[in-house]
Amino acid sequence: MSGKVKCAIIGSGNIGTDLMIKIMRTSKNLEMGAMVGIDPNSDGLARAARLGVPVTHEGIEGLLKMANYKDIRVVFDATSAGAHVRNNALLQRDGKKVIDLTPAAIGPFTIPVINGDANINEPNVNMVTCGGQATIPMVYAVRRAVERVVYGEIVASISSKSAGPGTRANIDEFTETTSKAIEVLGGAERGKAIIVLNPAEPPLIMRDTVFTLSQGGGRDAIEASILEMEQAVRKYVPGYRLKQKVQFEVIGDNAPVRIPGIGYATGLKTTILLEVEGAAHYLPAYAGNLDIMTSAALVTADHWAAQYLAKEAA
Structure with a gap:
């Protein structure tokens, strides 16, 4: 034994x-x-x-x-x-x-x-999905610091070389499953997911962008929650990190955004830029999506x- x-x-x-x-x-x-x-x-x-x-x-x-x-x-x-x-x-x-x-x-x-x-x-x-594992924690981090996340959108960009036949066969399922999980786990009322297979040479590291539109809650609380979440994920994915400082933009009544299924909405837009460096156990470190x-x-x-x-x- x-x-x-x-x-x-x-x-x-x-x-x-x-x-x-x-x-x-x-x-x-x-x-x-x-x-x-x-x-x-x-x-x-x-x-x-x-x-x-x-x-x-x-x-x-x-x-x-x-x-x-x-x-x-x-x-x-x-x-x-x-x-x-x-x-x-x-x-x-x-x-x-x-x-x-x-x-x-x-x-x-x-x-x-x-x-x-x-x-x-x-x-x-x-x-x-790999994109969901990287980005939904950040949607959740915003949600726990505010009263409402009206919308959450993620864009996952991975090296084409890190996407094998199985990943490529699952592109439609990736977007559907990740979008649903943004709502179910992330707490957004509406979710959307996009994946990009980047053919650049040399291969680029996994990059992810998270957008949320929230109501209630201040910038300091949101940023603190995001930084805490970054450290929590790093405990099992050491190469997970914020690429730059969290960005905020007020979406006011003069220019509301239209969200399918919800209608026009205002609030605080938060933009979170991430990168995930892999541990290079199999593919090189650019394949953070595997890691x-x-x-x-x-x-x-x-x-x-x-x-x-x-x-x-x-």
Whole structure:
């Protein structure tokens, strides 16, 4: 017995491979039990095999046939929103804990610094999206300092090189899931999300812009809440930081903005500029989008595994 919970990763692309390396290097309560892909020539499967991790290129069916499948308690799904629906059904049948890194949103939205362990015992938890993990904490930071966030909009810009086939296949789901999570977790009455795949060479670091329109609450309180949130996220994503000072603009009655579904509104516009530098566990440091997603998933799963091990020991 290693004293750790065995886990599997479905999806041997950029996200899955980065997560595997994080688990092997930094996890307190998890150990790799399997790496699952569909391309026998994928770099992720090759790396896993070299590191001594059991592998299969036969997808979920291959995982179900693996000799140690019965010992695996946690499964991370880093495939696509469409594939996750079927994967989850099979895994739930077998009583596995599922951490969803796709935008499928079958389980409740989970962002460590917002709702932390609130959904820890749900059979499936959804990690929203990389852009959501980076920006929604800031929408929430504004919301807790004001009476009302009428609107929240985020723009996530990531290097094209950090976006693998799964990410590209999920663009529509990214915008829909992130927009919804801005409302559900961020507390905005209306949310909108935009993602930009930047083809610049050399690749640029992940950059995120957050806009909110709020009512009630002062600038000092909003800025203090934002700075506190920055430090909270940095505890598990050290490369997360404000790019520059928070910006404010008063939207008055002379020039109200029209918000779909709400109408014309006034208030205080807050602009938050972020950048996320990755830990370079797999792709270089420009891939902060991988780092924040996999770090959030690992923190969530590690907390669940700690509880599981404590119960087993009792």
